[in-house]
Amino acid sequence: MSTPGFLTPEVRARLRQVTIAPRLASGDRGFGLHASRSRGAGMEFAQYRPYEPGDELRQVDWKLYARSDRWFVREAERDSPLTAWIVIDASASMAQADGARPGWSRLDAARGLAAATMEVALRQGDRFGLAAVNGDGLSMQAASAGPRHRDRCLLALDALRAHGGWPSGAALAPLHERIAPLDLVLLLTDGFDEAALELAERLATARREVLVIRLLTVEERDFPFEGGHVFRDVEGGGELRGDGEAMRADFLQRFGAARREQTAGLAAAGIRQVEYVLDEPLDLPLRRLFSANARAGTGAP
Numbered sequence: 001m002s003t004p005g006f007l008t009p010e011v012r013a014r015l016r017q018v019t020i021a022p023r024l025a026s027g028d029r030g031f032g033l034h035a036s037r038s039r040g041a042g043m044e045f046a047q048y049r050p051y052e053p054g055d056e057l058r059q060v061d062w063k064l065y066a067r068s069d070r071w072f073v074r075e076a077e078r079d080s081p082l083t084a085w086i087v088i089d090a091s092a093s094m095a096q097a098d099g100a101r102p103g104w105s106r107l108d109a110a111r112g113l114a115a116a117t118m119e120v121a122l123r124q125g126d127r128f129g130l131a132a133v134n135g136d137g138l139s140m141q142a143a144s145a146g147p148r149h150r151d152r153c154l155l156a157l158d159a160l161r162a163h164g165g166w167p168s169g170a171a172l173a174p175l176h177e178r179i180a181p182l183d184l185v186l187l188l189t190d191g192f193d194e195a196a197l198e199l200a201e202r203l204a205t206a207r208r209e210v211l212v213i214r215l216l217t218v219e220e221r222d223f224p225f226e227g228g229h230v231f232r233d234v235e236g237g238g239e240l241r242g243d244g245e246a247m248r249a250d251f252l253q254r255f256g257a258a259r260r261e262q263t264a265g266l267a268a269a270g271i272r273q274v275e276y277v278l279d280e281p282l283d284l285p286l287r288r289l290f291s292a293n294a295r296a297g298t299g300a301p
Contacts, residue, residue, distance in 0.1 A: 005154070005158075006111055006112045006115035006116075006154070006157070007112060007115055007116055007119065007282070008282075011112075011116065011281065011282050011283050012119065014281075014283045014287075015116055015119055015120055015123075015283055015286070016123075017287075018120050018283065018286050018287060018290055019120070019124070019290060020082060020084060020117070020120050020121060020124060020126065020184070020290055021290065022082065022184045022209045023209060050070070050071070050072060050073070051071035051072060051073050059073045059074055060072070060073060060074075061073070061074050081125070081126060081127060082121070082124070082126040082127070082184060083126065083127040083128070083129070083143050083180065083183045083184070084117065084121050084126060084127070084128045084129075084183070084184045084185075084186065085128070085129045085130075085131060085143065085178075085179050085183055085184065085185045085186070086114045086117055086118070086128065086129070086130050086131070086186050086188065087131045087132075087133070087175070087185060087186065087187045087188070087199075088107075088110050088111075088114060088130075088131070088132045088133070088160065088188045088189075089110070089133055089134075089166070089187070089188060089189035089190065089193065089196050090107060090110075090132045090133060090134035090160055090161065090162045090163075091133070091134055091135070091162060091163075091164060091165055091166055091192075091193055091196075092134075092135070092162055092163050092164055092165065093106070093162075093190050093192050093193075094106045094107040094110065094162040094189075094190055094215070095107055095162035095163070096190070096217055097217065097278070098217045098218045098219050098278060098279075099219065100218065101218075101278065101279075104278055105162070105278075106162075106190055106215040106217065106278070107160070107161075107162045109215050109276065109278055109282065110188040110215060111157045111158075111160065112282045113188055113213060113276070113282060113285065113286070114130065114153075114157055114188065115154060115157065116282060116283055116286060117186060117286065118130075118150050118153055118154075119150075120286070121145075122145070122146070122147065122150050125145065126145065127143045127144060127145045128143060128144075128145070128149075128150075128153070129141055129142055129143030129144070129178065129179075130153045130156060130157070131175060132156070132160050133166060133167065133172070133196070134160075134161070134162060134163055134164050135163050135164010135165055135167070136163075136164065137167045137171045138167065138171050138172055138174060138175065139156070139160075140174060140175075140178065141153050141156055142178065143178070143183075165193070166193040166195040166196055169195075172199060175199070175203075176202070176203070176206070179203060179208055180208075181206065181207040181208065182207065182208070182209070183208050183209070184208070184209045184210075184211070185200070185203050185208050185209065185210045185211070186211050186212075186213065186289075187199070187200050187210065187211070187212045187213070188213050188215065189212065189213075189214060189215070190214065190215050190216070191212075191214045191259070191262055197212075197262060197265070197266065200212055200266065200269070200271055201265075201266070201269040201271065204269045204270050204271050205269065210269075210270075210271045211271065211272050211273075211274075211289050212266060212271055212272070212273040212274075213273070213274055213275075213276050213285045213289070214259070214262075214273055214274070214275045214276070215275075215276050215278070216275055216276065216277045216278070217277070217278055218277060218278055218279050220255065221277050223244070223247070223248045223251050223252055224244075225244025225245070225247075225248070226244050226245050227243065227244060227245075228241070228242070228243055228244075229241070229242065229243075229244050259275070272289065274288045274289055
């Protein structure tokens with residue numbers, strides 16, 4: 001299995017320019033780089049090991065193959081190995097899509113962003129884990145590295161469905177146990193459940209570097225509705241009836257103010273948030289988060 005099912009060739013090409021380099025690991029908060037005995041894609045040769053299915057062919061030492069008629073993979077030592085955790089909000093509201101593109105929901109975008117993040121981590125030789133939260137509770141793929149682990153995570157993404165609400169805090173205890181200090185956490189959410197943002201703040205307080213991508217539909221950004229409509233809360237069950245054109249200005253003002261308030265609250269906890277709208281390029285929020293300016297804390301919110 002590979003990421004093309006989630007990522008277009010154009011997105012994959014642009015991802016080659018993305019580097020995950022969190023501030024906690026880069027010295028921006030006083031933590032310097034340090035040598036690691038972890039094996040991965042690095043510059044200093046460490047050892048050979050036999051080729052295994054799933055290894056990338058570019059790691060094969062072809063000169064050694066010519067001499068021995070056996071395939072061996074070169075491993076190298078690298079500095080400051082990163083562990084990135086991708087946490088997906090898969091509650092019912094994440095199933096929302098736009099009328100103009102009903103086959104592309106917030107959850108579909110979250111799957112693509114997760115696959116893109118794993119692709120970058122795989123290229124860097126870093127470890128990554130996957131967690132999803134919905135009405136069934138918490139499901140996790142423990143942090144590891146390599147193509148086979150990527151494929152296991154992609155299978156979990158493919159099976160993920162959005163339903164139910166955010167579970168109790170006790171159900172999320174394994175997240176706090178598995179995600180170590182200085183790990184990077186990327187939360188993919190629509191931001192409608194305060195418990196999801198509270199989780200982000202708790203992890204940040206516990207010295208995890210937390211980043212949030214908030215997923216919006218085009219209709220939430222533009223509110224293009226005309227005439228009478230019924231708006232339903234898929235998690236709370238409430239309904240609101242009204243004329244779309246008459247409601248537009250008030251909705252955009254109130255919704256924008258609520259998002260700015262949430263962004264300010266996350267920033268106060270040391271968490272950067274960027275927004276992604278479903279009609280934008282899939283790699284755009286990752287480029288916003290991991291640009292040089294963003295790592296320095298000067299990127300646009």
